Structure formats: structure tokens, C-alpha cells
Amino acid sequence: MDIQKKPLPRRNLLRGALGAAVLLPLGGTLASCAGGGSSNTSSGAKGTVTSTNPFGMADKSTVDAVIFDGGYGVDYTKFAANIVAKAHSGSSVKVSPATQLAQSLQPRFVGGNPPDVIDDSGAGNIGISTILAQLEDLTDVIDAKNYEGQTIRDTLYPGVLAPGTFDNKLAAVNYVLTVYGLWYSASLFETNGWTVPKTWNDMLALGAEAKGKGKYLFCWGKEAASYYLTLAISSAIKEGGNDVRLALDNLKAGCWSLTPVQDVLNGMKKVIDAGYIKPGGSGTQFTAAQAQWSNAEQAILYPSGSWIENEMKTQTKAGFTMTGAPEPTVSASSTFPYTSLHSAAAEAYIVPSQGKNVAGGKEFLRAMLSHDAAANFAKSILSSTIVKGTVPADGFGSTALVSQTKLLSDAGSNVYTWGFDAYYGMNTDMLVLWNTFLAGKSDVATLTSGMQGLSDKIRNDSSIKKITVT
Amino acid sequence: MTAIAPPGGGKPAAARRFSRRDLTFDKISLMVVFLGVPVACYIIFVVSPFLQAFYYSLTDWSGFTPERHFTGLSNYRKLFTDDIFLHAMRNSITLVIVLPIVTIVLALILASLVTVGGLSHGPVRGLRNSSFYRVVSFFPYVIPAIIIGIMWSQIYDPSNGILNGALTKLGFHRFESYPWLGDESTAMIATMFVIVWGLVGFYMVLFVAAIKGVPSELYDSARIDGAGRFRTAVNVTIPLIRDNIQTAYIYMGILALDAFVYMDVLNPGGGPNNSTLVMSQRLFTTAFTKGQFGYACAMGVVLAVITRLFSAVVFLVNRLTGGTNDVAE
Numbered sequence: 001m002d003i004q005k006k007p008l009p010r011r012n013l014l015r016g017a018l019g020a021a022v023l024l025p026l027g028g029t030l031a032s033c034a035g036g037g038s039s040n041t042s043s044g045a046k047g048t049v050t051s052t053n054p055f056g057m058a059d060k061s062t063v064d065a066v067i068f069d070g071g072y073g074v075d076y077t078k079f080a081a082n083i084v085a086k087a088h089s090g091s092s093v094k095v096s097p098a099t100q101l102a103q104s105l106q107p108r109f110v111g112g113n114p115p116d117v118i119d120d121s122g123a124g125n126i127g128i129s130t131i132l133a134q135l136e137d138l139t140d141v142i143d144a145k146n147y148e149g150q151t152i153r154d155t156l157y158p159g160v161l162a163p164g165t166f167d168n169k170l171a172a173v174n175y176v177l178t179v180y181g182l183w184y185s186a187s188l189f190e191t192n193g194w195t196v197p198k199t200w201n202d203m204l205a206l207g208a209e210a211k212g213k214g215k216y217l218f219c220w221g222k223e224a225a226s227y228y229l230t231l232a233i234s235s236a237i238k239e240g241g242n243d244v245r246l247a248l249d250n251l252k253a254g255c256w257s258l259t260p261v262q263d264v265l266n267g268m269k270k271v272i273d274a275g276y277i278k279p280g281g282s283g284t285q286f287t288a289a290q291a292q293w294s295n296a297e298q299a300i301l302y303p304s305g306s307w308i309e310n311e312m313k314t315q316t317k318a319g320f321t322m323t324g325a326p327e328p329t330v331s332a333s334s335t336f337p338y339t340s341l342h343s344a345a346a347e348a349y350i351v352p353s354q355g356k357n358v359a360g361g362k363e364f365l366r367a368m369l370s371h372d373a374a375a376n377f378a379k380s381i382l383s384s385t386i387v388k389g390t391v392p393a394d395g396f397g398s399t400a401l402v403s404q405t406k407l408l409s410d411a412g413s414n415v416y417t418w419g420f421d422a423y424y425g426m427n428t429d430m431l432v433l434w435n436t437f438l439a440g441k442s443d444v445a446t447l448t449s450g451m452q453g454l455s456d457k458i459r460n461d462s463s464i465k466k467i468t469v470t
Numbered sequence: 471m472t473a474i475a476p477p478g479g480g481k482p483a484a485a486r487r488f489s490r491r492d493l494t495f496d497k498i499s500l501m502v503v504f505l506g507v508p509v510a511c512y513i514i515f516v517v518s519p520f521l522q523a524f525y526y527s528l529t530d531w532s533g534f535t536p537e538r539h540f541t542g543l544s545n546y547r548k549l550f551t552d553d554i555f556l557h558a559m560r561n562s563i564t565l566v567i568v569l570p571i572v573t574i575v576l577a578l579i580l581a582s583l584v585t586v587g588g589l590s591h592g593p594v595r596g597l598r599n600s601s602f603y604r605v606v607s608f609f610p611y612v613i614p615a616i617i618i619g620i621m622w623s624q625i626y627d628p629s630n631g632i633l634n635g636a637l638t639k640l641g642f643h644r645f646e647s648y649p650w651l652g653d654e655s656t657a658m659i660a661t662m663f664v665i666v667w668g669l670v671g672f673y674m675v676l677f678v679a680a681i682k683g684v685p686s687e688l689y690d691s692a693r694i695d696g697a698g699r700f701r702t703a704v705n706v707t708i709p710l711i712r713d714n715i716q717t718a719y720i721y722m723g724i725l726a727l728d729a730f731v732y733m734d735v736l737n738p739g740g741g742p743n744n745s746t747l748v749m750s751q752r753l754f755t756t757a758f759t760k761g762q763f764g765y766a767c768a769m770g771v772v773l774a775v776i777t778r779l780f781s782a783v784v785f786l787v788n789r790l791t792g793g794t795n796d797v798a799e
Contacts, residue, residue, distance in 0.1 A: 102758040109534040130532040130761030222652055223738060280628025282742050283649025288627060298629075425760040429554065431739040435652065439742070461548075463530050463541075463762070 046359065052087065054144040054366070055359035060090035063360035066105065068121040069097035071310055072176065072347070076377045077119070083147065083367040084360075093364050100124035109134065114352035116361035120172065121347045127425050128171060128348065129465060135171040136351040141362050142170065147370035155369070157408065159415035160345040160386040166423075166467050173365055174345030176377075177384045179306045179404045180234060181324035181341075185317075186399065188297060196301075196325040198338050200235075200267025203328060207276030210300050217271060219278035219299035221286025225434035226427055231303035232268060234327045234342040236261040237416055241335030249418045249469040251459040256452045263330045265444045272440050282435040291315040294322070303327065305346075309400035310383060324403040326410075340414035341407055345386050423467055424458050520774070526767040533763030545768035555769065558740075558747045559776075562727055565662070565748065566780055570722040573666050574715060577673035580607060582703045584674075585681045586689055604678060608671040615668065619735025622664045626650040626736075649742075657741045665732050669725070673718050680711035716788050723780050727773065730754070749773050 049056040057063075063084065067074045074097045081093035096115075098104050102124050108114045109131060120126050128135075142153045142161065157177055164172035182196060189195070192213065197203040207217040220228060237245045240260030247255035255261070271277065278299050281289055293302045294316040302308065309322055316322065329338050349368070351361040367373055374387035382398050384391050384405070395401035408415075421427055433450040436442045442450075458464055527545055531538035549555055584600035597603070610618065625632050628649045637645040650660040684707070692706050708715065730750040733740075740747030749769060757766035 100758075102761075106533055106758075110536055112536060124758060126534060127759060127761040131534045134535065278629075278647070280647035280649045280652065282652025283626060283628045284652070285623060285627070288630065292629065425755070428739055428755050428759065432742070432744050435739070436654075436743055439649070439652065441654070441742075463544075463548075463765075 051145070053363070055140070055362040057088065057091065057359040057363045058357065059088075061357050061360050062091070063093040063117065063357050063364050064115040064355070065093050065095050065117045065119075065361070065364055066098050066101070066115040067095055067119040068101060068125070068347070069099055070122045071307060072377075072381050072383075076373070076380060077368070079376045080364060080367040080370075080373040083370060083373060084364055087147065087367070088363070091360070093360075102126045109352070112354050114355055116351065116355035116357045117364050118350050118352070119175075119347055120350050125348070127423070128166065128350070129423055129425075129467070131350075131352070132166055132169070132171055132465070134352055134354060135169075136353050136358060136362070138164075138170045138173050138351060138362070138365065141173065141365050141369070144366055146366060147372065152366070152369050155371070155388055156386050157343070157384075157388055157415075158413055159343055159417060162417050163344045163346075163419055164348060172348035172350045173369070173386075175347040175349055175368060175385055176345060177306075177343070177386050177404075177408075178346045179324060179341060179343045179407050180230060180304070181306075181326055181407060182231075182328075183302050183304055183308055183322055183324050183400070184300060185294075185297065186321040186323040187319055188300065194300070197328055198326075199328050199332070200264065200270070200330060203267065203271055204274060204276075206300075207271055207274055211276065215297065216278040216299040217276035218301055218303075219284075219289050219292045220281035220438050221284045221289030222282050222435055223431070224286035224289070224304075225281070225431050225438055226421070227303045228268070228438060229421070229430055229434050230342070231327055232261075232264050233418065235267075235329060236264045237342070237418075238327065238336045238338070238340055239263065239330040239334045242416075245416055245418055246469060248455075249420045251420060251424075251455040251466070253456065253459070254452070255455060256448045260330060262444070262448070265447060267330065269437075269444050272438060277438060277440075279439070282439045287311070287315070294320060306383065306400065306404050307346075309398060310381065322400040324400060324407055326407065336414055336416070339407075339410040340416065341411035342417060343408065343411070343415045344417035419467075419469070420455075424464065426454055426458070429454050523767045523770050526764055527771050529764045531764040531767075532761045533757060533766075534761060538764065541764070545765050546772075548765065549768050549772065554744060554747070555749070555752055557744050558749045558752045559772070561658070561745070561747055562729075562749045562773075562776070564658070565726040565729055566723050566776075569662060569665060569726040570719050572662070573670055573673055573722050574718055576666065576670050577677055577718070578703070578708070578715070580670065580674045581677035581681060582699070582707060585678055586702060586707070587699055604675065607674055610668045610670075611672040611675075613668070615731040616735055618664060618668045619732050622667075623651065623736055626660060628652070651737055651746075652742055654742045654745045657737065657745045661732060661736050661741075661746050664736065665726075665729065668732070669722070673722070676714060676718055677711060680714040681707060684710045712788070716784060720781050720784050723784065724777055727777050727780065749776075 046056045047053060047058040047061075063081075065077065065081070067077045074095055077095050081095050085092050099122060101118065101120055101122060105114065105118065105126060109126075114134075118126075120128070142156075144152060146152050146155060160174065160177060161170060164170055164174050184196060192209070194206060194209065197206045203217065210217050218228075233248060236248075236258070237260075240258060244255075244258055244260050246252075247258060248261075278289075278292060284292075290302065290304075290308070290312055293299045294308075294312045297317065306324065309316075326339055326341060329336075349365055351358060351365070355361055369385075369387060371387065371390070374385040375390040377383070377385050378390040379396060382396055382401055384401070391401055391405055393402075395405065421430060430451070433442070433447055433454075437447045459466070526538070528540060528542060529538040530541045530545075580603075584596040584604050586596065588595040588597050588600070613621075624630075628634060628647045631650075633650065634645050634648055637648075651657050688706055688710070689702065692702050697705065727748075728750050729748050733746055733748050733751055734754075737746045740751060750773065753766050753769040753773065756762050756769060
């Protein structure tokens, strides 16, 4: 044998090993390309379409539901799962709780075996923009009849489908109704004879009064500085109408320099410069900051969504009577009335097209949108779903829930929302600018150019798919 | 390493080494188990993900689709014009320069104190009760990083934190509601302090073990020659445990380049004006929140290159100053 004559060519061996190391993973990648790139059509066995089974869920099938386990828990989805199981004997819904959706589901999306229905929410959610093409259009769910025989579309609050609609495709049904506003303690305001400010000038006046009582107007936490961004955008939209909303949402050049936006930012800056915002927010954890408002009453107003009551449940002073009020306008002659409302829906339920039981995923959503499931949610979570008429007049004893219903009825059809910050995942970058601004360390011009810079960066990046909002 | 075979004698020697008779079952099984398996594991779990990440960094992969498009070096081009990433890179480099030096100097001082810094007569020993200090200073290392982060974010809390509470009690009223982690001038320093606090105990124990390995006669003779404690530390301890110091330096540097846990607990958003944002945080956001895995992989590759450069520099410096190139791992 040759081997006895020649020493083992070590270098060649090493070279070979390296070559193999290079080729192996590449081979794996190619294989995964070939394996994953399967057809995009709805898969899974189909059953017969009937009035009680509008999507044709297969008999005795299982629905794989991955639900974000956050503030609302997952029990309410198990309630809906039971409704499905009862209506379709032999079939069942398997509810799996998850917290880091993007991390845990990424391999399943790449592998082509995503769950049948997902509650894509929480800080670790999957950005809809990245999976938009792989999601079912849920318009047929909304146009189907619910378990009580009514068309689902007619049972919903206005504007709630907007946050889930991308390029005319209803990619997500956001289940929980969220109303944004200024939250305050009605009892505290009553004792002091205060009223909720309707413009930024009123805001300054109230700030002075609060200061007289040794209180601040606002407080903020570092992770939630963006709540003030939400407040600013909402206030600017009320002032300037849809022009402002569309310019911001479509990342238009110069959108942050529009007059209504600048007016709001200048109004805010006056409040900040007057020292009406509790200092130290940029170093305070946000729930600790919220407790400064709801428990210690060091600040009297807090801009937030209606989840705030549930979030601060254990840290709210007794007799606080938490109440929501509309966000302020700039002037009395704003384009949208003062009572118009930033209302959206959260907890995005999506159905991936490549799931094994797409019809089952939709059937689960139909059960979730039934009156029973929605009423159960309202009762157990003390919050409203997008389904109307599930909250009684006493709001189960919750003043916040009562005020939420009132805000909605006052607003009528003047309901708006926007989504560019969440859609393009801009929150982290925006937080930085807003923490600095609220701390009084930057002026309006710096904030404006910073926000415009973030918008421009995304608009000019051809690798990011844009959504046109109308 | 490059031993030159004596002329003429090389071939028979080589032939003998690889003769068939020697390839017994024992030898082959030994090779398979102790060489083949680790190499396979290394290639599958270390090398291949590495190369895969490099490949992804050349694509526009979103992370959630089976298909991806090859885009060449455009991710890298984007990276070096991305002001936020460059800021994060600067922060990481600051960390890698400052953290190892501070931690190791502190750990060396503490280690010297508890081993050779005691009474200057009698046998060489540490301070009184040194074993107590040794245990106490190791405490923080026992606590998981995430807990350390949560604990310190409470301590630093502007309104209810113990630090501002103590400072205002002492009459420093300008620290009322002072946001240690929320002010650009202090956020990085406050964060570094937490990391040093958490790790100094570990490196101290490492150095204590190394110093215990130095024959005590060396310390005795240094003392007889009239060397003080500082002189002893610089001229006896450091040269004798320099391999340990080098190892510690590299470990600490790699930790500083990552630093994800501490940074993300103390300032999840990257701190005021991104003053505590590090590359690993940016990578995470880009991948999972923004859904740009290809771009995030490019960040990962840059991070890996910087880590390599860092260890190369440490080796080089050690080599140039006369050390060996072994790392006692």
C-alpha cells in the first residue's frame, strides 16, 4: 500500500476537512431552500362547507393555536376552544401559550409548518411586515356569520379592522379593543375642582395648578416614553385631520414639519420647560412610573391605552376612580372634533397560509368573535373586545371601562388610528428620541429632525417593503 | 513546532509511525471517540452555523420565509453607514477597552490583599479574615446576571432607589430624582459599574488560585530583599501569573463585547441617546423586531471579526511583552 511509503499528508487532510466544513452547511441551506419553498396555497384536508362550518374545517381535526401569554393570559382562548369543540364534536383546539413569539415560531415559519392560528402580540412578536405574504386574508371570517347567526362584520366597533389591514388585505384580526386617551383620577380632579384640559394651553394652566398642590402634570417611564409620541400624533391628527395621519403613516418627506405636528410638539415643549413633567423618567421603569400616577398621585394625568386599568390593578390607590378623557387638540377649531378618538385594536390574531388546518384556524377565530366568547372576555378581563355590546352599563363596576364605552359613543364614527411605528418596528429607535425630549434635553427642532431621519431611513431603504395607507 | 526531519532518517520513521500493524482497534476507536466525535460536533455546531450566518449576511432574508435573495455585500455597505449601529459599535469598543482593565486591576488588588497583603512579619499571608472577604466578594458572581441587572435598576431608580435616597439624606439635593441610567453622562458609567461589581469576585478567585500556585519562597525572598507590597505585586505576582491575566483579559473582553444581559436589563432601549446601546442588542432588535435577519447576520459577522481582532491584539501584546502564547484554559 502506498500509505506505508508516504507520511499522511496532513495539510491535505486539513484542507479536505475545511472544504467539507464549507460544503456541509451550504448543502444544508440548499436542502432547506428546496424543502421549504413549497406551494403557498391553503393546505390541509378539507371538510364540507355548511352554514355551521363556513370554512370547511375537516371532521375530527385538531387546530394548533399559539397564543401570546401576556396581560390577558390564555384562559379566554380556552373558552373559545371549548366552543369549537362543542360545535364540532371530535375536533379540538390545542392552545399553546408563548411569550417570545418571533423567537419560538421563526423556525416553524422557515420550515413551512407554522401553527394554524397565532396571537401575534407582546414585545417579542413577529413583525407583520415580515410574514405578510404568508398570511391568509381574513375577510371571509369577518363576512361569515357568528355562532349566533349574525354577520360578524356588523357586530364590530368602527375602525377596529384598520390596524390589521395591510395593502387592502385583512391579515390580522385584532381582538381587544383599545381606546387611547388621557387617564386621570376622577375623585382627585373633583376634590381639587380641576377639569381635563382640552388644548395644550389648558394643559399649561392645569400644570400650574397641580404644581401649587405639589404635584406634576405628567410622569413617564423609560420604556414607555413612546406613549407621549402616541399622544402627540393623536393630538396632531385631531388638529390637522387625515392629511397629517396619511403623511405620517406613509413616511412622507417633511411629515414631521407639518404645522399641526409642530404646534403639538411646541405645546408639549412648553409643558416640559415649565417643569410640569416629573423628572427622572428616563431612568424609571415604566410600571414604577405609572404607580407614581395611580398610587402615589405625584402626577395627575397619564397618556395611555385602555389596558392601563388592568396593568395597574394591584398598584392603584383605593377610590382612584380611573377615568379616560380624549386627548387634547391644539385649537378650538380643529379638523376633527375634540371628542374624536384614537381607537384601535390589539392582540393580532393571524392565520398562516401554510398551516395544516387553515379552515380550523379560521373557525377558531369565528368562535372567538362569537358573542359568548367576547362577553366572557369582557367579564373576566374587564376590557372590551372588538365585538359590540358585551359590556353592561355599570362596566362590571369599573369606572375605566364605563368611560371607555362613553368615549366610543361620543366619538361616533370619528375614529382613527395609525400603524407605521409598529409596522416598521421603529419603537426602539423612537424611544431614545422621546426619552431625551421628555427629559428636557433636546428641543423641538432636534426631535423633529430625529423623527424625520427615522422615517426617511425606512422610506429610502429599498429592502424594506412599504405599506401604503389610505 | 516546525521540526525538520533529520536527512535520511525521516522516511523510515514516518513509515513506522503509520504502519498498518499499529492501527489496532484500540487506536482507531480512540481516534473516533476522542478526535472524530469532537471534530464532528465542532463542525456541526460551531463552524457550520458560523458559515451559515456569513451566507445569510449576504442575503435579504427576513427570517420568516423559506426563500431569500442573494444581495452581495449590500448589507455590509448599509451597516457602515448606519449611524445607530456605528454608535453601538463605538459603545462596544469603549466597553472592551474599559471593562477588562478596571475589572482585572481591581481583582488583582483584591487577590493580592487576601493572599500576600497581610502582616509584614511572619509567613506570607493575606489580611486577617481574608477567607471571609474571599467568600463575600464571590457572592455577586453567584447571582445570575439578569437578577443583578434587576436589582441594580431598582437601586438606581430616580425616585425610590436606595442610591438617590442615601445621597439626598446625606444632603446632596441635586440627586433628588436624578436618573443615573437615564442621563447620557452617567448611564454608561453606572452600567459599567454594575458589570464590574458582578464579575470582580470571580476574577479575584481566579487570581487567588493562581497566586497560591506561586511558590511562597519567592515572596519570602522578595520580602527579605526589602520589596514592599506594591513592589511585590508588580514584580513578583504579575509576571508569575501573567498567563492567567491574559486568559482573564480575553474572557472579560469577550463578555464586554457581548454584555447583552446587563445592557438589556438596565436599559432595554439602548439608554439615553443610545449611550448604552451595544452591538448585540442592535442585532437582536434588527433580527426579531424588524425582521431583517440578513442584516442582523451581517452585524453578527462584524461582531465576530471584532472579537477575533480583540483576542489577536491581546495575544500580540502579551507576545511582544515577552509572555508565552499559551492560554491556560
